[in-house]
Amino acid sequence: MGFTQALWNLWAQLIAPNESSAPQVPPVIVHDPAALRAHDLDDPFFDDKVQTRIGDAIAHAGHKK
Numbered sequence: 001m002g003f004t005q006a007l008w009n010l011w012a013q014l015i016a017p018n019e020s021s022a023p024q025v026p027p028v029i030v031h032d033p034a035a036l037r038a039h040d041l042d043d044p045f046f047d048d049k050v051q052t053r054i055g056d057a058i059a060h061a062g063h064k065k
Contacts, residue, residue, distance in 0.1 A: 005025050039046050045054065 002025070008025055045051055
């Protein structure tokens with residue numbers, strides 16, 4: 001059970017302790033359309049680790065401003 005579901009169940013018990021029909025939080029589905037496309041193996045950003053490092057560098061640059 002995820003944190004969100006546990007929090008929702010706690011909230012539901014505080015609001016209506018006699019009702020056990022708290023709505024279920026749907027699972028999160030991550031869709032990556034880039035995973036379905038053909039990849040250029042000569043592209044230096046093809047590697048997930050490189051993408052992560054570049055993303056971190058961009059994020060750190062944004063925090064410095």
